[in-house]
Amino acid sequence: MKAVVTGGAGFIGSHLVERLLADGAEVTVVDSFTRGRERNLASVAADTRLRVVRADVRDAAALRPAFEGAQQVYHLAALADIVPSISDPMEYFTTNVDGTVNVLEASRAAGAGRFVYVASSTCYGIPDHYPTPETAPVRTEYPYALTKHLGELCALHWGRVYGLPVVSLRFFNVYGPRSRTGGTYGAVMGVFLAQKLNRRPLTIVGDGTQTRDFTYVTDVVDAMVTAARSEVRDEVFNVGSGGTYSVNELADRIGGERVHVPKRPGEPDCTYADISKIRSRLGWEPKVSFGEGVARLVERIGDWSEAPVWTPDSIREATADWFKYLSR
16 A cells, blocks of 8 residues: 655654554655654664655645555645744745645545545634534634645545545644654643753643643544545544643643743633544544653653743743734
8 A cells, every 4th residue: 555644754744654654555755854854754764665755745746756656645744833823824825725735636646545634623713612523613713723724625625526535634732752842832742841851840821721632643643544544535523532631730740840921812721622423433542541641751751852941931922923913
């Protein structure tokens, strides 16, 4: 079986590549390496069934050869993080929307039998109900959420019009080894681990009672593979942990001093996926508990040695545009 993974050198993508190779597939990674890292693929670099193509999804001509013979396509390549999307929306639109259309067209030209799009739970904004089902209203609060949802709409449209067998998976708060440690202010798990490693206080947003559906990376990988192997098409599924956990509980598990920073506008007090649909339609279940997942990362805390160490002052500077544009 031949699979293409866009963004395959990234956090989630590299775990997917490992899984596909372990399952016996031939895998082509397409990555621009602006966010992805070669060392993320170090464990499989010598595998002769792995091919790595350095290409940007915005370059349609560069994509086509990489997709020849592809039977499964997993589209993960995207710009992530909320803060930089507010500062540079055009970069997010060209990558997350135009880039998705280029990947869809390359997949269609290759006659791919399955297309799995990785969407985001940020499309729900501040939901009315918890756990939140796939039928909840879409309320995109910032450009990252909007561009990921527009990419999902494009994927589903290609499924309806051109017959490309598409499944879209809306991920909730994914964490695990190799999560991004770049210079942008992002996911709380990496922020806390870097602060802990450097003996700095954990920066708690608001009062810390807000909860998140922290979902371990190998569970979302399993959801992607399960969706690709199914006969289901033209459907959207939530992918979550089956629970929701407070930032204070996360801080308790990591340990250390704490300091509070202002709560940000447009952020939900809770993210919590209703996963009954994916359970019933695909038979998928999360396997890694929150406690187990956090313990695994604390054991590998040295992996965050190169991550930026955020302080209240640097967070205030980094999120200035967030407050400027979303406080209205």
